[in-house]
Amino acid sequence: xxxxxxxxVARDFHTAADGEVYRADIKTPSGIIVEVQHSAITDxxxxxxxxxxxxxxxxxxxxxxxxxxxxxxxxxAPTSDVAQDIVWVKAKRHMPGANAGLFFRLSDSxxxxxxxxxxxxxxxxxxxxxxxxxxLKQSYVGHHQFDWVRPxxxxxxxxxxxxxxxxxxxxxxxxxxxxKFKIWxxxxxxxxxxxxxxxxxxxxLLLGLYDDAGLLNYIGRCRSPGTExxxxxxxxxxxxxxxxxxxxxxxxxxxxxRSMSWCR
Numbered sequence: 001x002x003x004x005x006x007x008x009v010a011r012d013f014h015t016a017a018d019g020e021v022y023r024a025d026i027k028t029p030s031g032i033i034v035e036v037q038h039s040a041i042t043d044x045x046x047x048x049x050x051x052x053x054x055x056x057x058x059x060x061x062x063x064x065x066x067x068x069x070x071x072x073x074x075x076x077a078p079t080s081d082v083a084q085d086i087v088w089v090k091a092k093r094h095m096p097g098a099n100a101g102l103f104f105r106l107s108d109s110x111x112x113x114x115x116x117x118x119x120x121x122x123x124x125x126x127x128x129x130x131x132x133x134x135x136l137k138q139s140y141v142g143h144h145q146f147d148w149v150r151p152x153x154x155x156x157x158x159x160x161x162x163x164x165x166x167x168x169x170x171x172x173x174x175x176x177x178x179x180k181f182k183i184w185x186x187x188x189x190x191x192x193x194x195x196x197x198x199x200x201x202x203x204x205l206l207l208g209l210y211d212d213a214g215l216l217n218y219i220g221r222c223r224s225p226g227t228e229x230x231x232x233x234x235x236x237x238x239x240x241x242x243x244x245x246x247x248x249x250x251x252x253x254x255x256x257x258r259s260m261s262w263c264r
Contacts, residue, residue, distance in 0.1 A: 024053065031055055043154050050160050051218050051247040058155070062164030065152060069164075072145040073101040073129055080139035082132055089126070091145040101129025101145070159220050192216055193243045194235070196259040202231045203258070206249050215246030238263045 026034035033053040038061045050056055062069075072091045076083045089102040104124040129136065148156065155162055193206035204221035211217055224231050241264020251258055 032057060034059060037061070041154050043157060046154050046158060047217070047219075048247065050158070052250060054221075054250060056160040058158060058160060058162045060155060060162060060164055065148075065150070066164070068149040068151070070099075070147045070149070072099045072147070074136060074140050075143040075145060076132070076136050076139040077141045077143060080135070082135040082139060086132075088145065090147075092147050093149055099145070099147075103127050103129070189219060190216060191235070191238075191263055192218070192241075193249070193260055193262040194231075195221065195249075196261065200259070201228050205231075206243075206260070208244055208246075211246060213246075216244050217246035218244050218249045221249070235263065240264060 024033045025036045028034070033056045035049060035053075035056060036059045070091070070093050075088070076086075085105050085107050087104040087106065089098045089104070091099045103126070105127060108125050189207040189209055191205050192208040194202050195204040195206065197203040202224045205224060206218060206221050208216045208218050226234070239261060241262050243260075243262030249260065251260060
């Protein structure tokens with residue numbers, strides 16, 4: 001019989017500002033929330049939990065779609081220098097060429113690189129992953145190309161990390177018995193507020209998207225992309241607004257309270 005892990009809390013209850021009660025399946029000593037999901041979940045409910053908890057990891061029962069996952073070539077970390085110039089040809093089942101690692105380079109067309117996003121690149125000179133093997137070896141941290149045939153939309157759109165496993169399968173240290181997916185997407189979002197640290201400096205930008213009802217919902221945060229002076233100057237004319245009109249961020253992350261200010 002295994003001993004319980006010290007500090008792990010099961011069935012931890014939280015109440016949101018609107019009175020909604022959330023029951024976390026597992027809460028770790030470091031403040032990470034683990035939600036174990038066996039049944040289907042709506043996009044609205046998934047997003048509500050992700051927004052409320054913030055520091056969340058999903059563990060989902062993958063038995064119903066485990067045959068629909070194909071894992072392909074290793075990729076450089078999305079934040080690495082080499083990845084900034086690369087637009088990958090999407091890997092798909094029964095497409096061995098693309099699955100071997102093919103990509104376009106934004107730098108092949110400087111005018112396109114400055115005027116278009118990666119999502120808009122669909123053609124150009126095709127490169128092989130063999131060209132970046134050395135850089136890939138240095139920057140690889142676990143990312144792979146993959147194809148999800150008939151994906152479950154709720155999980156494909158998740159903003160928090162996902163771990164898929166078979167129900168009843170036990171964690172095996174040092175073994176790649178489970179699959180973890182971090183979905184990297186590029187979107188245009190609205191900066192609706194900021195988190196400030198203990199010194200009053202901008203720590204994170206708070207990002208949102210409008211829904212069909214016209215409400216601005218919090219979807220996540222990102223590190224400040226510039227210096228304190230640059231960010232303050234950029235946001236000076238829009239600070240002091242109402243911020244989010246839909247789902248809002250929580251003032252506490254990882255057990256630490258954060259000061260929040262809103263944009264208009």
